[in-house]
Amino acid sequence: EDKVVQSPLSLVVHEGDTVTLNCSYEVTNFRSLLWYKQEKKAPTFLFMLTSSGIEKKSGRLSSILDKKELFSILNITATQTGDSAVYLCAPYHSGGSNYKLTFGKGTLLTVNP
Amino acid sequence: DTEVTQTPKHLVMGMTNKKSLKCEQHMGHRAMYWYKQKAKKPPELMFVYSYEKLSINESVPSRFSPECPNSSLLNLHLHALQPEDSALYLCASSGLAGGHGSYNEQFFGPGTRLTVL
Numbered sequence: 001e002d003k004v005v006q007s008p009l010s011l012v013v014h015e016g017d018t019v020t021l022n023c024s025y026e027v028t029n030f031r032s033l034l035w036y037k038q039e040k041k042a043p044t045f046l047f048m049l050t051s052s053g054i055e056k057k058s059g060r061l062s063s064i065l066d067k068k069e070l071f072s073i074l075n076i077t078a079t080q081t082g083d084s085a086v087y088l089c090a091p092y093h094s095g096g097s098n099y100k101l102t103f104g105k106g107t108l109l110t111v112n113p
Numbered sequence: 114d115t116e117v118t119q120t121p122k123h124l125v126m127g128m129t130n131k132k133s134l135k136c137e138q139h140m141g142h143r144a145m146y147w148y149k150q151k152a153k154k155p156p157e158l159m160f161v162y163s164y165e166k167l168s169i170n171e172s173v174p175s176r177f178s179p180e181c182p183n184s185s186l187l188n189l190h191l192h193a194l195q196p197e198d199s200a201l202y203l204c205a206s207s208g209l210a211g212g213h214g215s216y217n218e219q220f221f222g223p224g225t226r227l228t229v230l
Contacts (some may be wrong), residue, residue, distance in 0.1 A: 034217065034219070043221050045218055045221075048217055099199075100158055105155055
């Protein structure tokens with residue numbers, strides 16, 4: 001059975017702190033891993049990771065994938081209150097001839113001023 | 114245009130009603146998706162359309178009936194729903210060669226908040 005585990009499930013920090021969010025996965029025919037940020041409405045795309053060991057960066061956010069150990073991390077430095085959201089990871093994989101995303105339960109990040 | 118639009122934003126319906134959710138994208142994407150998301154839970158995949166053909170149905174009850182009239186539109190027809198079907202329904206699309214973005218990256222619409230009384 002496909003499994004995606006995110007940790008921690010929730011996290012409360014102060015502005016300026018650095019956080020690391022974890023995602024481990026066991027899925028069939030893995031192709032890539034996506035990170036999304038979800039505030040009140042739809043998830044918004046952050047990163048897509050396909051290759052091991054290559055860090056992707058966007059401003060204060062960065063992410064890396066380890067395909068051997070089957071996990072990914074999302075780092076946020078100098079957190080701001082606007083970073084408060086649920087962060088979802090989702091491997092893109094197939095269980096047959098069709099590919100799909102399977103989402104983890106998410107990490108709820110709360111950044112206090 | 115890098116946007117997925119969904120209508121209506123909110124919908125309240127009784128268990129005997131028939132209603133439809135609509136989703137539209139103009140990014141040239143050839144894969145479109147319906148997800149259901151309950152409060153404080155991740156999105157759960159319901160259906161995938163690839164080149165206007167249904168390619169994945171995640172064992173969704175027949176009271177949900179998807180339709181893809183063309184490459185830009187995706188509908189979800191609702192009939193005889195139950196109160197437990199109340200949720201946020203998200204549409205997403207992803208590109209194939211020649212469209213915006215890669216096949217893997219899914220762009221989500223804002224969702225339709227459905228309440229079944």
